[in-house]
Every structure is written in C-alpha cells, then in structure tokens.
Amino acid sequence: MLIIDxxxxxxxxxxxxxxxxxxxxxxxxxxxxKRMHFTKKSVQNxxxxxxxxxxxxxxxxxxG
Numbered sequence: 001m002l003i004i005d006x007x008x009x010x011x012x013x014x015x016x017x018x019x020x021x022x023x024x025x026x027x028x029x030x031x032x033x034k035r036m037h038f039t040k041k042s043v044q045n046x047x048x049x050x051x052x053x054x055x056x057x058x059x060x061x062x063x064g
Contacts, residue, residue: 002026 002022006015
C-alpha cells in the first residue's frame with residue numbers, strides 16, 4: 001500500500017505527481033510485464049550470462 005504524505009497547502013496535482021513517482025519506484029508495472037509470459041530457467045540463465053559478459057566487455061573497454 002502506498003502512503004503519500006500531503007500537506008493542506010499541496011494541490012491535487014502535486015499529490016498525484018508524488019503518487020505516480022512512488023508507484024514507478026515500486027516496480028509494479030515492471031513485475032506485471034515480466035509475469036505476462038513464462039521464461040524458462042535456462043533462458044534466464046543464458047540472458048544473465050550474456051549481460052554479465054557484455055558488462056565485463058564494457059568495463060574492459062573503459063580501462064584501455
């Protein structure tokens with residue numbers, strides 16, 4: 001549950017903006033999109049290894 005602290009002087013627009021920001025930070029939409037389709041464990045592991053290799057390549061490229 002999201003709790004938004006608002007003051008009496010805050011407008012509805014400011015409160016809505018705070019709500020949207022907190023909602024985005026929780027990652028609910030990201031999680032829903034992830035759960036929309038099933039990904040096999042082997043594919044998840046392959047993606048994880050590929051991303052790690054890419055990150056390693058980028059870091060080594062920055063060093064030299």
